Amino acid sequence: MTAALRIEGITKRWSSTITALDGVSLDIASGECVALIGESGSGKTTLLRTVNRMVEPDAGVIWFNDRRTSDLDPVELRRQMGYVPQDGGLLPHWRVRRNVGLVPWLTGKNGGEVADRALSLVGLDPATFATRWPSDLSGGQRQRVAIARALAADPKVLLLDEPFGALDAITRAELQDAFRDLRRRLGTTAILVTHDLREAIELADRVAVLHQGRLEQYAPPQDLLASPATEYVKTLFERAHVR
Amino acid sequence: MKRHLIAILALIAPATTPSESRPVIVGSKPFGESYILAEMFAQLLEARGFRVERRLGLGATLIAYPALAKGAIDVYPEYTGTGLLAILGDSTSSTDPKAVYARVSTELEKRDGVRWLAPLGFENTYAIAVRKATADSLHLTTISDLARVGSGLRGGLTADFIGRPDGLPKLGAVYGLHLAEVKALLPAVKYQALAQGAVDVIDGYETDGSIERYHVVVLTDDRHAFPPYEAVAVVSPMLQRDLPGAVLTLSELSDRIDVARMRAWNRQLEVERVPVATIAHQALGSLHLLSDSAMAIRPKAQRESEIDYGHLAALTGRHLELVAISMVAAIVFAIPLALLLTAAPKRAETVIRAVGVLQTIPGIALVAFMIPLFGIGVFPALVALWLYSLYPIVRNTYTGIRDADPGAADAAKALGMTGRQVLIYVRLPLAAPVIMAGIRTAAVIDVGTATLAAFIGAGGLGDPIVSGLALSDTRMILSGAIPAALLALAVDGVLAVTERVVTTGRGRARRSPSRSR
Numbered sequence: 203m204t205a206a207l208r209i210e211g212i213t214k215r216w217s218s219t220i221t222a223l224d225g226v227s228l229d230i231a232s233g234e235c236v237a238l239i240g241e242s243g244s245g246k247t248t249l250l251r252t253v254n255r256m257v258e259p260d261a262g263v264i265w266f267n268d269r270r271t272s273d274l275d276p277v278e279l280r281r282q283m284g285y286v287p288q289d290g291g292l293l294p295h296w297r298v299r300r301n302v303g304l305v306p307w308l309t310g311k312n313g314g315e316v317a318d319r320a321l322s323l324v325g326l327d328p329a330t331f332a333t334r335w336p337s338d339l340s341g342g343q344r345q346r347v348a349i350a351r352a353l354a355a356d357p358k359v360l361l362l363d364e365p366f367g368a369l370d371a372i373t374r375a376e377l378q379d380a381f382r383d384l385r386r387r388l389g390t391t392a393i394l395v396t397h398d399l400r401e402a403i404e405l406a407d408r409v410a411v412l413h414q415g416r417l418e419q420y421a422p423p424q425d426l427l428a429s430p431a432t433e434y435v436k437t438l439f440e441r442a443h444v445r
Numbered sequence: 446m447k448r449h450l451i452a453i454l455a456l457i458a459p460a461t462t463p464s465e466s467r468p469v470i471v472g473s474k475p476f477g478e479s480y481i482l483a484e485m486f487a488q489l490l491e492a493r494g495f496r497v498e499r500r501l502g503l504g505a506t507l508i509a510y511p512a513l514a515k516g517a518i519d520v521y522p523e524y525t526g527t528g529l530l531a532i533l534g535d536s537t538s539s540t541d542p543k544a545v546y547a548r549v550s551t552e553l554e555k556r557d558g559v560r561w562l563a564p565l566g567f568e569n570t571y572a573i574a575v576r577k578a579t580a581d582s583l584h585l586t587t588i589s590d591l592a593r594v595g596s597g598l599r600g601g602l603t604a605d606f607i608g609r610p611d612g613l614p615k616l617g618a619v620y621g622l623h624l625a626e627v628k629a630l631l632p633a634v635k636y637q638a639l640a641q642g643a644v645d646v647i648d649g650y651e652t653d654g655s656i657e658r659y660h661v662v663v664l665t666d667d668r669h670a671f672p673p674y675e676a677v678a679v680v681s682p683m684l685q686r687d688l689p690g691a692v693l694t695l696s697e698l699s700d701r702i703d704v705a706r707m708r709a710w711n712r713q714l715e716v717e718r719v720p721v722a723t724i725a726h727q728a729l730g731s732l733h734l735l736s737d738s739a740m741a742i743r744p745k746a747q748r749e750s751e752i753d754y755g756h757l758a759a760l761t762g763r764h765l766e767l768v769a770i771s772m773v774a775a776i777v778f779a780i781p782l783a784l785l786l787t788a789a790p791k792r793a794e795t796v797i798r799a800v801g802v803l804q805t806i807p808g809i810a811l812v813a814f815m816i817p818l819f820g821i822g823v824f825p826a827l828v829a830l831w832l833y834s835l836y837p838i839v840r841n842t843y844t845g846i847r848d849a850d851p852g853a854a855d856a857a858k859a860l861g862m863t864g865r866q867v868l869i870y871v872r873l874p875l876a877a878p879v880i881m882a883g884i885r886t887a888a889v890i891d892v893g894t895a896t897l898a899a900f901i902g903a904g905g906l907g908d909p910i911v912s913g914l915a916l917s918d919t920r921m922i923l924s925g926a927i928p929a930a931l932l933a934l935a936v937d938g939v940l941a942v943t944e945r946v947v948t949t950g951r952g953r954a955r956r957s958p959s960r961s962r
Contacts, residue, residue, distance in 0.1 A: 251859075254859060256859050277861050280859055280861040284860075285859040289852045290856075291853055291855060291856025291857075291859075292853065292856070293853050293875075294853060295874050304862075305861055348856075
């Protein structure tokens, strides 16, 4: 198994007293889906953002296809990685088609065609949705569009920051199914930040538990359940009633 | 034969007629007497063949005098006391008229090259006035007399006179004058209040037309408490150099105007509402300064009941021109400045605050600062309006860009937009409504502020407002103020349509906010 991403000893301090990440290391295999889980303030979003250099770490290295990300142009790096934030992050003054075709358009390709294909991929009919404004979409539709936008440029890695966190339970379940389905068909490497343990278990091949900027345990879901490495991981699972 | 004729014509025509050279620019300050005297200067020069340009109603001494020293105007009526107190900044000197004239004229000639011609012949200093009945029953002819009986009388004085060191405090010091009570009255009502017996003593100016109208008695300043305010035509250094003949013409008025005449003319203006041009024309006639042929030409004075719509349209056009040019210049400067500031957020607040401080400078002061640099007229007015328009545009553009949908901007960057692309394709379009709001605010303020252009002779709808205020002519004020208000509404309306065009997509999207949750 080749590592698509190798995170080594990442440390990030916001100030002398606030440490967001403290020497976190983990490998992500090609085609694997990894969930970063933890409470708010655990550093999971910061870790995700160091991958596409939206946050520059104070120490540590991230290898992307055997090259240090710090040696790459951040703009070029980001265009190879899809990104889905919690609120979708759609540009409100662009119609759906233009939003989805953003990255192809940035790299000088015909965004429109790619966009329509990507919309079909996430289960939205381009004929109905391509010309809509983002504010005319429901929350679930908006997240589908955001995922379509992230996939449109055929990225090597997909970064998702609590993509289903703001949705109601039914819509969330629908989108989780759709996402699992997509990954099965496309085999895209993905990092999924979530605070929902069930979601992590459902969708991820491996789960990284973060607590106060440290990596508590990194293992497949069933291993975490069977043999929690620390007291924190154990109580986390007990509190979530995942049994 | 033909050759002879040419020779004769050459002999008759003077070498150069004055009107071939540059015009003489006549200025005035914004009050009735200054308008009348300036109009007399102008008509006298015209009668002697000079071309004249009028820049009447300049905002204040601190605008008119620097404009004269710089040559932006050539002549305006000024008072020796003002020269002493306001221009030389000296309040300690003697109150002897001859000494003050000598001091002011020599020092300012040395300092600025400005020439104070021989005084016109009357003084317009403070006057203390009482009803004729009061004067008769208490035997009052001087202020010393008044001081004896002062504690039994009620004063109605202007706030300015109560506060100025050369006003009421000076009377207390020199005469020991103490009135039973002192009420602050507006200049417009004090004569009426005196005539009706609401107060017993008022302050005014020696040449007020109302002194005649209400038959009040002016008490003699027997101990010379007030500085002398002799009226003088002051002449720019450039006029002395370019058109010495014009200076000579102006000095024909020296020592020709006495207090009684000036008071009568002021009365015609203030009470009978005779147009300034007519008063000046008749005044010059009564002084025998116009030839019979010049007297026959009536000045084209507009009658009070008529509004000259052509003139109003021209003023509105000029007003719009001032607003349009200053606004375009402000937009072209302020938006790029705000864009630069978003790249340096630490310095941004300081810079924007500095731009905001400009807003607090009173219009007349800002314009006065600019006279040494740009003189008077349209250009300094444009610079002033431009400075006043910057703040709302810079502030709104900066805030709009900084606060534009942070989620969208962050996602755009995370997907691989460069900083420049985020600015152009995301932040700027999302900030457009806020930027447009700033531009609209600036434009409406600009339409209002542009009336101050009249203070420096740049024209516009401020012209009738300033002269209307000076001549207490409500109709004239409204003939400027109403079009200015309508213009503000129209400009805002046009910009509202522009805003809708600029923000079409979002306007459409905003119609269904309920579905966006």
